[in-house]
Amino acid sequence: MDIAEELLQGNRLALSRAITAIENEYDEATEIMKKLYPHTGHAFVLGITGPPGAGKSTLTDRLARAYREQGKTVGIVAVDPTSPFTGGAILGDRIRMNGLTLDEGVFIRSMGTRGSLGGLSHKTADAVKAMDAFGKDVIFVETVGVGQSEVDIVKAADTTMVVLIPGMGDDIQAIKAGILEIGDLFCINKADHDGADKLVRELNMMLDLDSNMSDWRPPIQKVIASQGEGIEELIGYIEKHYAYIQGNGLLAERRTKRIRDEMLDILSSNIGRYIKGKIVDSGRLDGYVESIRKHETDPYTVVGDIMKEMLK
Amino acid sequence: MDIAEELLQGNRLALSRAITAIENEYDEATEIMKKLYPHTGHAFVLGITGPPGAGKSTLTDRLARAYREQGKTVGIVAVDPTSPFTGGAILGDRIRMNGLTLDEGVFIRSMGTRGSLGGLSHKTADAVKAMDAFGKDVIFVETVGVGQSEVDIVKAADTTMVVLIPGMGDDIQAIKAGILEIGDLFCINKADHDGADKLVRELNMMLDLDSNMSDWRPPIQKVIASQGEGIEELIGYIEKHYAYIQGNGLLAERRTKRIRDEMLDILSSNIGRYIKGKIVDSGRLDGYVESIRKHETDPYTVVGDIMKEMLK
Numbered sequence: 101m102d103i104a105e106e107l108l109q110g111n112r113l114a115l116s117r118a119i120t121a122i123e124n125e126y127d128e129a130t131e132i133m134k135k136l137y138p139h140t141g142h143a144f145v146l147g148i149t150g151p152p153g154a155g156k157s158t159l160t161d162r163l164a165r166a167y168r169e170q171g172k173t174v175g176i177v178a179v180d181p182t183s184p185f186t187g188g189a190i191l192g193d194r195i196r197m198n199g200l201t202l203d204e205g206v207f208i209r210s211m212g213t214r215g216s217l218g219g220l221s222h223k224t225a226d227a228v229k230a231m232d233a234f235g236k237d238v239i240f241v242e243t244v245g246v247g248q249s250e251v252d253i254v255k256a257a258d259t260t261m262v263v264l265i266p267g268m269g270d271d272i273q274a275i276k277a278g279i280l281e282i283g284d285l286f287c288i289n290k291a292d293h294d295g296a297d298k299l300v301r302e303l304n305m306m307l308d309l310d311s312n313m314s315d316w317r318p319p320i321q322k323v324i325a326s327q328g329e330g331i332e333e334l335i336g337y338i339e340k341h342y343a344y345i346q347g348n349g350l351l352a353e354r355r356t357k358r359i360r361d362e363m364l365d366i367l368s369s370n371i372g373r374y375i376k377g378k379i380v381d382s383g384r385l386d387g388y389v390e391s392i393r394k395h396e397t398d399p400y401t402v403v404g405d406i407m408k409e410m411l412k
Numbered sequence: 413m414d415i416a417e418e419l420l421q422g423n424r425l426a427l428s429r430a431i432t433a434i435e436n437e438y439d440e441a442t443e444i445m446k447k448l449y450p451h452t453g454h455a456f457v458l459g460i461t462g463p464p465g466a467g468k469s470t471l472t473d474r475l476a477r478a479y480r481e482q483g484k485t486v487g488i489v490a491v492d493p494t495s496p497f498t499g500g501a502i503l504g505d506r507i508r509m510n511g512l513t514l515d516e517g518v519f520i521r522s523m524g525t526r527g528s529l530g531g532l533s534h535k536t537a538d539a540v541k542a543m544d545a546f547g548k549d550v551i552f553v554e555t556v557g558v559g560q561s562e563v564d565i566v567k568a569a570d571t572t573m574v575v576l577i578p579g580m581g582d583d584i585q586a587i588k589a590g591i592l593e594i595g596d597l598f599c600i601n602k603a604d605h606d607g608a609d610k611l612v613r614e615l616n617m618m619l620d621l622d623s624n625m626s627d628w629r630p631p632i633q634k635v636i637a638s639q640g641e642g643i644e645e646l647i648g649y650i651e652k653h654y655a656y657i658q659g660n661g662l663l664a665e666r667r668t669k670r671i672r673d674e675m676l677d678i679l680s681s682n683i684g685r686y687i688k689g690k691i692v693d694s695g696r697l698d699g700y701v702e703s704i705r706k707h708e709t710d711p712y713t714v715v716g717d718i719m720k721e722m723l724k
Contacts, residue, residue, distance in 0.1 A: 130712045137710035151464055360701045363711040367691075368684030370715055374723065375683060376676055389672045398449035399675040400442045403682055410724055411686065 103128070104135035107234055112207065115234045119209050122226045125373075133226055136233035141355070143175070143232040144342055147257025148242045149282070154263040155289045159325040160242050166335055167238050168205055175231035175239040176208045179224050179253050207231060221252035222365045225358075228256050251282055255361060258351060259341045261334075263287045264303075266295030280306055283318050285337050291322035291330065316344055375410055415440070416447035419546055424519065427546045431521050434538045437685075445538055448545035453667070455487070455544040456654055459569030460554045461594070466575040467601045471637040472554050478647055479550050480517055487543035487551040488520045491536050491565050519543060533564035534677045537670075540568050563594055567673060570663060571653045573646075575599045576615075578607030592618055595630050597649050603634035603642065628656055687722055 103121070106114035118136070121129040146163075148156055157178070164174045209231075211224060224241060231239050243253045254260045262283035286303055288296055300320050307317060319337045323330030345351040379385050391397045415433070418426035430448070433441040458475075462468055469490070476486045521543075523536060536553060543551050555565045566572045574595035598615055600608055612632050619629060631649045635642030657663040691697050703709045 130716075134710050134712050137712070138707050141707075356701060356705055359704050359711065360697065363700060363704065363714060364688050364691075364697075366711050367687060367715045367718060368680065371683055371687060371719060371723070372680030374719065375679060379676075379679075385672065388675060389668060392671050392675065393668055395450050395453075398446050399671065399678050400446050400449070402675060403679045404442075406679060407683060407686065411683070412722055412724055 102132075102135075104132045107132075107136065107230065108139060110235065112204075115207060115230060116209070118230045119211075119227045122223050122230065123211055125223075129226070133229065136230055139233035140229045141232065143228075143236050143239045144259075145228055145232075145239045145241060145257045146338060147254030147260035147282075148240055148263060149244075149251075149254050149260065150263030150287075150289075151265075152244055154265045155325050156242050156244070156263050159263060159287065159289060159323070160240050162325050162328055162331045163240065163335065163338075164206055166331055168203060172237040173205045173235065174207070175228075175234070175236035176206070177224055177227045177231070177239065177241045178208065178210045179220065179241065179243040180210065180212045207234070207236065221255065222362060222369060224253050225256040225362055225365075254282060255358060258345065258354060259284045259338060261285050261287055261338065263289050264299060265290045266293045266299050280310060284316070284341050285318050285334075286320045287334055288320060288322045289325050292324050296322055316341070375406070378410070379406065414444075414447075416444045419444075419448065419542065420451060422547065424516075427519060427542060428521070430542045431523075431539045434535050434542065435523055437535075441538070445541065448542055451545040452541045453544065455540075455548050455551045456571075457540055457544075457551045457553060457569045458650060459566030459572035459594075460552055460575060461556075461563075461566050461572065462575030462599075462601075463577075464556055466577045467637050468554050468556070468575050471575060471599065471601060471635070472552050474637050474640055474643045475552065475647065475650075476518055478643055480515060484549035485517045485547065486519070487540075487546070487548035488518065489536055489539045489543070489551065489553045490520065490522045491532065491553065491555040492522065492524045519546070519548065533567065534674060534681060536565050537568040537674055537677075566594060567670060570657065570666065571596045571650060573597050573599055573650065575601050576611060577602045578605045578611050592622060596628070596653050597630050597646075598632045599646055600632060600634045601637050604636050608634055628653065687718070690722070691718065 101109075103114050103117050107118050118129075118132050120126075121132055148160055148163075150156055160176060160178075164176060167174050209227060211220070211227060224243075228239050228241060241254060241257055260282050262285075264286065265288070288299055288303075290296070300322065303320055307313070319340075321330055321334045321337055323334055325331070342351075345354065379388075388402050392399055392402065413421070415426050415429050419430050430441075430444050432438075433444055460468055460472055460475075472488060472490075476488060479486050521539060523532070523539060536555075540551050540553060553566060553569055572594050574597075576598065577600070600611055600615075602608070612634065615632055619625070631652075633642055633646045633649055635646055637643070654663075657666065691700075700709075700714050704711055704714065
């Protein structure tokens, strides 16, 4: 049996290997994904994002336990775009989840960018699909930060929860503008800290001003993840949102849009890789760089020439 | 005269228009950049990055004033990858720099991703080149956050400064792992807050453990940007680093590497855009998406077919 078949039969090691293949862009990754694809589309995918220090790991831990108590199996993809070089910096965080890792019903996987630029969003989407095909009922995609890469990453989710904490300083305004449009619900963690009510008020004010809002107004739930407070209510909102998007066709619409985005994303990334490979292999890259450095030509002209040469 | 010629003659409005063309991917942007390219390579580019709330705007403001006092002209590209949808969320921050905007020797420009995914790093690099061709002596690239997109963005810089503040919570460990490898110098802002010395000690410990370190050990400077404290010392370190990379050939090496990365970046992005455009124009995208949604095929197979069709 190959990796995909073993994965489909419930082999955890095969799931782990499949994600390693995805992460490292091994050639077999595409073949694995082709085989897994027909078995995807059953899991509920929850995106969890928020700035550093918001306590997302602890919160994810609590949510995973709560879903396990409901008898559901859980997958966690913990993405760390803040660690472009070292990989695995999030490991420290994962240690907190130790109790969970002993539970056979939970599969946790950290992903970093490991030096390769870009591609993290579609690698994450593929890891989610691998867990989905494996049979996980609920999959969390947890990512540190609220930048562009994080937004791209949580696009793999059906429902996106943004985690904030009180007292985040000046840049909260900039952050809020970005998250307002991706948050299906907001979780104010560390709600026992000063400024929690102020943050709820500010968020509510921004939601009041949001003219693009559908008939779903993102709820705001205060929690203290470390003590488990507010988790039950939070899950209530998560499930309410899922029922909402299932009921009105929004889930199907989001998933169709996701297929579209993913396909274009895979296309860009594969073509980019193919053409870069061709140029590097042909040994011409250094010559181009040298001519540009000497100002004999410029990168825009070089790129135009390469495109004429390679595209039909 | 066209925009590029006017820009080269010192017309600020032309510079502003050129950056708008770059930001919105107008067709003329490539033509403008081709004309500006031969006039680039003179400015010193300083990257400034750090997590939300670190006070980067205030610090950039102080640094800009200090360089102005030395008689140098200054360009500031303020990139906000946390604002993928709305654009311009950083405007609130820029208001703090109001005093500077009245100074003809300073040109400030905010950039967001304005809805288009990716491409921000090479747009930022092009905006820097436009300011460089315009004749700015020093160009700051300031970006909120420490994620992958920020790392890509500060690659446009000769020297990169990472700004941190005391008391950043749990995720500081994850952040530090990522920044350690991009920081040529570290600035601890709000150094009068609790925990500043602890942060300096932690950073020093991480630097001690860094086995890849060259003979440049990134200095750590405590500042209180709001009061101007430590700014002079910080500039001392910035200039020391610049002299260091000029002296040992590292600057030339970094710039050559940057040309290589930028060329490949422009190549990927242009080819991706070209092919997406072709598929969308041919009206076939919806058909592909529908077949994938019905599980008749999968995105990997579709992408393979498209590549066979379009590439020579």
